[in-house]
């Protein structure tokens with residue numbers, strides 16, 4: 061990584077206290093997150109596992125500032141979400157955090173490069189810098205030779221690496237990957253996990269990896285298990 | 298997000314939905330095309346009309362004609378000329394008896410022969426040769442370019458200093474006519490040839506102008522009445538009896554008055570004052586005052602004629618503008634529909650954009666810019682089509698219009714018509730922006746988590 065394109069990471073520690081997210085379906089109240097308290101420090105690699113419907117994605121969304129809890133407090137890198145406006149939260153999503161989704165969520169007809177450029181364009185980064193940065197991220201994901209291909213011509217594993225490159229574009233402190241291997245076969249899944257953990261190891265990016273696969277989870281030094289919106293913390297086996 | 302990037306993104310998104318974008322564009326293009334054409338024609342015609350009035354002096358003119366009870370004679374002319382604010386006056390004499398004009402083997406039939414003072418009351422735009430002057434009294438003419446074109450096969454300059462020949466109609470019994478050409482029972486004469494020298498060519502429509510004095514001279518008609526014998530006939534100043542004929546000389550102009558009298562005012566400001574003086578001193582009525590009873594004369598103010606002409610034109614163009622405006626309105630509905638569909642189609646994309654850092658405002662602006670771009674492109678295409686058609690038709694018809702004295706040519710069409718009309722692009726862009734408000738707001742309000750889950 062060239063020195064000019066590396067940004068010093070300001071620590072973005074994550075702190076949730078008493079967070080609840082309640083959905084109302086008619087008269088029924090669904091506690092997707094229930095009085096959840098949790099701290100994740102800069103540079104940690106945390107796996108979050110749990111059965112389907114246990115609240116994993118909801119947790120990812122509230123940490124990512126996409127969803128707002130009904131109760132509790134979330135502070136990331138000094139930003140108190142409850143006091144932040146849309147602009148500040150968007151800035152946080154832009155600069156501090158990178159999302160990787162199960163279903164990739166790439167722009168199918170755009171090229172690989174254009175997909176990686178998008179967060180940089182949204183952040184208003186100038187042309188020269190963003191081009192260099194996007195190429196750097198693609199190189200990191202081993203996709204330099206695919207830059208000008210349409211993403212819908214790529215394999216699943218390649219697509220997920222494009223989306224990791226996109227998440228990485230704005231020099232984030234945190235990457236949240238919500239079941240990134242869910243749509244991939246064993247080998248490709250393995251490969252994607254390796255790319256993600258490399259970012260954690262080499263760039264000290266906090267990695268929050270959501271999965272229901274025990275083998276995948278076991279790669280993390282810290283595993284959070286969610287059941288019914290409640291989290292239990294334990295060390296990796 | 299930078300505006301430039303938003304434009305690039307908007308362009309790409311519009312391209313992605315090519316069919317829909319084109320259909321939406323078509324309606325904007327039709328609307329803006331119609332509006333631009335109407336505006337161009339209105340602007341240019343207004344300018345041409347005003348220019349024509351200015352150039353010919355009509356803008357400063359008052360035309361007087363008799364209502365029948367009193368005639369326009371020299372005494373009246375002198376009094377009117379002495380009114381304050383009047384720069385000059387000129388009566389008109391119609392030389393109604395010249396039917397055909399010939400030069401070599403070419404001839405022209407439908408034109409008006411008129412005599413008037415060469416004192417600048419009516420301004421001439423000389424194209425070749427010279428204007429008539431007050432020193433000209435004989436058979437000299439100023440020929441309008443369209444007639445000269447016909448007579449010379451489109452080489453009007455070559456007519457200058459040449460002799461042209463007029464064929465009189467059978468009622469001509471003026472000074473050039475000989476008694477033996479006439480049937481004294483019916484007072485119908487043979488057509489004869491009268492020649493005149495062309496001193497110059499002017500802009501104008503189918504007119505041949507003579508010196509005023511010549512017109513007066515030619516209006517002197519001789520009538521023959523067969524009587525059993527001349528004995529006992531009392532000779533008068535105009536009538537005598539010879540060889541069984543009473544020969545009666547009668548000058549139509551001097552005896553019956555001039556057809557019309559034109560006043561040229563010193564400036565536009567004094568015209569109203571002159572009009573008041575005409576009414577109070579000579580019992581003349583302004584033609585536009587329909588309520589008052591007819592006076593001895595009526596007059597028409599040139600400025601009012603221009604106003605009337607422009608007003609009539611404005612009514613027509615407002616009607617056409619309304620049609621164009623309605624189609625723009627319809628296209629606005631098209632834009633709203635297109636953009637609403639786009640927000641729905643791109644729900645998931647909106648979610649992704651929010652997840653990677655786009656603010657509410659960014660999303661709103663993305664859709665607004667897209668709608669604005671639709672409007673702008675529609676306007677540009679409308680302008681391109683309108684320009685092609687207007688310049689095309691202008692090139693084809695400008696020379697004809699120019700010959701007829703209407704100063705419309707392609708550069709005029711472009712500078713006074715098309716360029717001001719291109720303001721319509723601003724209008725279509727604003728229509729785009731306004732049509733985008735609702736869809737853009739809807740897109741910005743979408744919940745990111747819901748959007749990401751949208752299939």
Ligand SMILES: Nc1ncnc2c1ncn2[C@@H]1O[C@H](COP(=O)(O)OP(=O)(O)O)[C@@H](O)[C@H]1O
Pocket residue numbers: 083084085090091092110111112113114115116117118119
């Ligand atoms: N928009 C919503 N409306 C109602 N219920 C929801 C909504 N989103 C999630 N839930 C419910 O919240 C619970 C947690 O969902 P989620 O966080 O997606 O679980 P996971 O990602 O672990 O499968 C589930 O019971 C789910 O049905």
Ligand SMILES: [Mg+2]
Pocket residue numbers: 116117118238
């Ligand atoms: Mg989930």
